[in-house]
Structure formats: structure tokens, C-alpha cells
Amino acid sequence: MVQMVDQYGINPYIVVGSPFLFKGLVNATSVTPAWRNALWQIGGYSTWQFNATVPEIHIQFQIASNTIQLLRNITPSSGFLRFGDVYEPRRVLQLSRLARYREEVRSEFFARVLAMCRMELGGSARSAV
Numbered sequence: 001m002v003q004m005v006d007q008y009g010i011n012p013y014i015v016v017g018s019p020f021l022f023k024g025l026v027n028a029t030s031v032t033p034a035w036r037n038a039l040w041q042i043g044g045y046s047t048w049q050f051n052a053t054v055p056e057i058h059i060q061f062q063i064a065s066n067t068i069q070l071l072r073n074i075t076p077s078s079g080f081l082r083f084g085d086v087y088e089p090r091r092v093l094q095l096s097r098l099a100r101y102r103e104e105v106r107s108e109f110f111a112r113v114l115a116m117c118r119m120e121l122g123g124s125a126r127s128a129v
Contacts, residue, residue: 003070042071 046064048057065088 007066 046060046067048060052060
């Protein structure tokens with residue numbers, strides 16, 4: 001964390017509390033099990049002026065990516081997802097994990113809807129799942 005501040009001038013936003021207290025929908029696609037079960041989360045940001053040049057904006061993207069890499073280095077097997085990092089080295093893996101998770105959520109959602117429909121028609125919920 002010291003390197004984030006010293007080298008990049010970014011003060012990390014550290015949530016000292018677990019995301020499991022978040023009252024969002026249990027099966028929301030942006031709330032992954034890895035995030036829900038995390039002990040902590042860290043956020044950061046990088047900004048530029050409205051009239052910044054392309055090289056200035058590129059530098060800010062690189063700083064943000066380098067900062068995130070520091071977090072990847074200390075949590076290599078975490079459930080971390082950084083969709084905003086255009087330099088994400090594991091982007092294919094991360095996107096496939098997200099697609100797989102969304103498919104699980106979608107499958108569970110449709111199974112529940114089908115079970116509810118069967119119950120409405122006088123059938124058993126178990127026969128639908």
C-alpha cells in the first residue's frame with residue numbers, strides 16, 4: 001500500500017468491513033461469490049482534466065493499471081475483477097469467469113421461475129428443478 005501512495009500518489013480507499021454486509025440482491029450478476037465472501041476490498045482511481053491530451057490520459061491509465069498490479073501481486077488467487085483496466089493481463093480468464101458466473105445465475109433464476117410456474121399450475125416445485 002505504501003508503494004501506491006509513494007510511487008503513484010494514489011491514496012487507496014480501503015473498506016474496513018466485509019462486503020457480505022451489502023444488502024444487494026443475492027444473485028445479482030455483479031455480486032460474485034468471491035466478492036461477497038471477501039474480508040476486505042480496496043478501490044482507487046485516476047483522473048485527468050477535461051482538456052487532457054491523449055498522452056496525459058494514457059499515463060493515467062498506466063498509473064491505474066500499475067496500481068492494480070500491486071494488488072494482483074499480493075493477492076494472486078483472489079476473486080479480484082478489474083473490468084476497467086485496459087491492460088488487465090488476465091482479461092480472457094476474468095471474462096470467462098464472469099460469463100460462467102452469469103450463466104450459473106441465469107440457470108438458477110430460470111429454474112426458480114420454472115418451479116414457480118409448476119406450483120402455480122398445481123405441480124410440484126421439485127419436478128421443475
